Amino acid sequence: MRPNRALEIGTGLFVLLGFAALFFLTTQLPGSGIQVGGPAGYSVTARFDNVGDLKAGSPVTMAGVRIGRVAGIAFDPTDFKAVVTLDIDRRYDTIPDDSDASIQTAGLLGGKYVGIGPGGSDTWLHDGSTIEFTQSAIVLESLINKFFANFAGSRSSNDAPAAKEDATP
């Protein structure tokens, strides 16, 4: 068969496209790779005792409105805390620097996000500053554990005298 330029270009294009798609699916889909949007704002760090399943890319909100996203999460081995880098939109540059950050859950099954509550200071957060007041993620399992521990404790203290009464006669 004689060489056919268009055919070979078409095939090459198809194979290249296919492998590019395959490459994307295998490398970018699992794990964290894509940067959605750019670093469009200034970064602020916050230290949490526990970030739960907060992920890089999760939203950062204030009064329920998204003002940025989580740029990265790292672990600090000196004080055993999670260092969360927040990328906040430049438009919102008048957030008081004594604001507090808490990790919250969207809905019962939804993802985690960082909610920022405003403070009362006259100085603003700027690039590189740290949010001092943080509240960790509520881990549902430990909450349930605590509840059942209390529940069982109160039950057994109620039951104990009753059992004694039954036993004495």
Place this chain on the structure above:
Amino acid sequence: MSVVPARDGPITTILRRIGAVVVFLASILAQCVPALARPRLIVHQIYNAGARSLIIIMLCGLFVGMVLGLQGFDLLQRFGSEDALGVAAALGLLKELGPVVTALLFAGRAGTALTSEIGLMRATDQLTAMQMMAADPMRLIVAPRFLGGVVAMPLLVAIFNMIGLFGAQLVGVQLMGVDTGAFWSQMQAAVELNDVQEGFIKSVVFGTACSLVAVYEGYHTEPTAAGVGLATTRTVVTSSVLTLLLDYILTAAFL
């Protein structure tokens, strides 16, 4: 031994057909290595099976992804977890919809073309003529077409998945207002390499099955005009059923 051959019952017919397909697969595989000596033939078939199916695959991928975004959003919204839309769309596409829908489209688009092409060669005695010239049609006609289909299929599935994800993102994020970061970050957190691998293995198996059925039906066409039509129909029916059957078996094996 009687002169009149024994008539096959329905079960024997099915068994014979399965046996014939397996024997045919073995003889193709035996010719695959010699067929590699003529890469241009295979490239031509990758073009026929792959590049020419690209438009329909991309179009269908877009719509499947968009519908997935719409339906997934409606379903997840009832549980208040629209953020998981990315995960639902990605896993649905990678593991099921991508390989299966692409295989069904492949059977309809490329499989029928293969069958009718080879079938017409059979009907017009071109295959016999090649054998008379000591040119093995298995090596020159069948093996390159089979290999072309096997190579093209996983690439088509990958493209389908990409476009599908784009479609789901289009509807979920742009139209329905799911947060972009949540869409991608939850997807990346939940999808594992195993899921991608499962889809890839499925696509290779479906590609092999669909290509095999297409070349088998073409090669064994009854050499009449009606025979070619019948063979083409049988390609679509057999490929589709086989794809869905294999899909169930593979899914059960992977879970």
